[in-house]
Amino acid sequence: xxxxxxxxxxxxxxxxxxxxxxxxxxxxxxxxxxxxxxxxxxxxxxxxxxxxxxxxxxxxxxxxxxxxxxxxxxxxxxxxxxxxxxxxxxxxxxxxxxxxxxxxxxxxxxxxxxxxxxxxxxxxxxxxxxxxxxxxxxxxxxxxxxxxxxxxxxxxxxxxxxxxxxxxxxxxxxxxxxxxxxxxxxxxxxxxxxxxxxxxxxxxxxxxxxxxxxxxxxxxxxxxxxxxxxxxxxxxxxxxxxxxxxxx
Amino acid sequence: xxxxxxxxxxxxxxxxxxxxxxxxxxxxxxxxxxxxxxxxxxxxxxxxxxxxxxxxxxxxxxxxxxxxxxxxxxxxxxxxxxxxxxxxxxxxxxxxxxxxxxxxxxxxxxxxxxxxxxxxxxxxxxxxxxxxxxxxxxxxxxxxxx
Numbered sequence: 474x475x476x477x478x479x480x481x482x483x484x485x486x487x488x489x490x491x492x493x494x495x496x497x498x499x500x501x502x503x504x505x506x507x508x509x510x511x512x513x514x515x516x517x518x519x520x521x522x523x524x525x526x527x528x529x530x531x532x533x534x535x536x537x538x539x540x541x542x543x544x545x546x547x548x549x550x551x552x553x554x555x556x557x558x559x560x561x562x563x564x565x566x567x568x569x570x571x572x573x574x575x576x577x578x579x580x581x582x583x584x585x586x587x588x589x590x591x592x593x594x595x596x597x598x599x600x601x602x603x604x605x606x607x608x609x610x611x612x613x614x615x616x617x618x619x620x621x622x623x624x625x626x627x628x629x630x631x632x633x634x635x636x637x638x639x640x641x642x643x644x645x646x647x648x649x650x651x652x653x654x655x656x657x658x659x660x661x662x663x664x665x666x667x668x669x670x671x672x673x674x675x676x677x678x679x680x681x682x683x684x685x686x687x688x689x690x691x692x693x694x695x696x697x698x699x700x701x702x703x704x705x706x707x708x709x710x711x712x713x714x715x716x717x718x719x720x721x
Numbered sequence: 722x723x724x725x726x727x728x729x730x731x732x733x734x735x736x737x738x739x740x741x742x743x744x745x746x747x748x749x750x751x752x753x754x755x756x757x758x759x760x761x762x763x764x765x766x767x768x769x770x771x772x773x774x775x776x777x778x779x780x781x782x783x784x785x786x787x788x789x790x791x792x793x794x795x796x797x798x799x800x801x802x803x804x805x806x807x808x809x810x811x812x813x814x815x816x817x818x819x820x821x822x823x824x825x826x827x828x829x830x831x832x833x834x835x836x837x838x839x840x841x842x843x844x845x846x847x848x849x850x851x852x853x854x855x856x857x858x859x860x861x862x863x864x865x866x867x
Contacts, residue, residue: 557854619850620814691810
C-alpha cells in the first residue's frame with residue numbers, strides 16, 4: 474500500500490477508548506462472478522442479482538468508475554466529474570488500486586473464495602458510504618447563513634485517513650450520534666484490515682489520531698471517541714516490499 | 722451577457738439578471754473563492770435533470786450550478802462545493818457564503834430586481850447555504866464540473 478499522507482497527526486487525544494480487537498464484517502456480497510483481486514478493472518458485485526439502479530452512483534456502477542479511473546479519467550466525463558458521489562468513489566478506488574496489486578493478489582491465490590467475498594464486501598461498503606447521508610452543520614454567527622458538510626464527505630475524510638496509514642485498509646466507517654445536531658457527541662466507528670505482524674494497538678492509536686485530526690480540521694463534529702475494530706489481517710507479500718521499500 | 726440573456730431581460734432594466742443568470746454568476750464566483758476546488762449542481766434532482774436537457778438543446782452557455790429560489794419574500798441561494806483538503810473546510814465554506822451574499826447584495830444595490838429585492842423593489846431576506854460534498858486535493862488540471 475502506498476501511503477497517501479504520512480504527515481504526523483497533531484495532538485494525541487487522551488481518554489479515547491482502546492481499540493476493540495474484533496467486530497462484524499461489513500455486509501458482503503458472497504455470490505456472483507467475482508474476479509478476485511483484479512482491482513479496479515473488473516469489480517465484484519456488479520454481476521450480482523439485482524445489480525441495477527440501486528447499485529449505481531449517480532447512474533454509474535463501480536465498474537464504470539473503475540474503468541474511467543483506469544483510463545486516467547480521460548476523456549473527461551462531465552457527468553462523473555460533476556457528481557460529488559462519483560468523485561468520492563473515485564477517491565476510494567484510486568487508493569484501493571495499489572492494494573490489490575500488492576497485498577490482495579497473494580491473498581486471493583491463497584484463499585480465493587474468502588478474499589473475493591471480502592473485496593466484494595469492501596466495495597459494497599464504499600458504494601454505500603459515498604452517497605450523501607446527513608448534513609453535518611458547521612456553525613456560523615449569521616443565522617441566515619447555513620454551512621454544512623455531508624456525512625459522505627466526512628466518511629471520505631476518515632477513509633482517506635485510514636488508507637494513508639501503511640498496512641491499513643479501511644473497511645467501513647459509521648458515525649454514531651446525532652451528527653446533524655450541533656455539538657451532539659459522536660462516536661466514530663471504523664473497521665480496518667491490517668497487515669500481519671503490525672502492532673495493532675499502536676496502529677489503532679495512530680489511526681485514531683489521524684481521524685480526530687481530519688474531522689477537527691474539516692468538520693465541527695464533537696467526536697468523543699474513535700473505536701477501531703481490526704476485523705482482518707493479511708500477509709505482506711514481496712510485492713508489498715517492492716512498492717513500499719520495505720514494510721514498516 | 723449572451724444573446725439568450727439579453728432576450729431574457731428585454732423589457733426590464735438593463736442590469737437586471739434573471740435567476741438563471743445570477744446562478745451562472747454565482748457559480749463563476751465560487752470557482753474563484755480560495756479553498757473551493759469545484760462546484761456541483763445544487764438544484765433539486767428533477768430540476769437539475771431538466772436543466773441538463775435544456776443545456777443540451779442550447780449549447781451556448783452551461784447552466785449555473787447554484788440554486789437560486791425566490792418565494793414569499795425570501796431569496797434562497799444554495800451551493801454545493803468540493804473543498805481543498807489543504808484548507809480547513811469550515812473557513813472555506815464561510816468565505817464562499819460571504820462571497821455569495823456580497824454578490825447578491827451588490828446586485829440589489831445595482832437596481833430593483835437585480836438581486837434580493839422583489840421586482841417592485843420590496844426588500845427580501847437572503848438565506849445562503851453552502852454544503853461541502855467532497856474534500857479533496859486540488860488538482861491543477863481539473864476542469865470545471867459544469
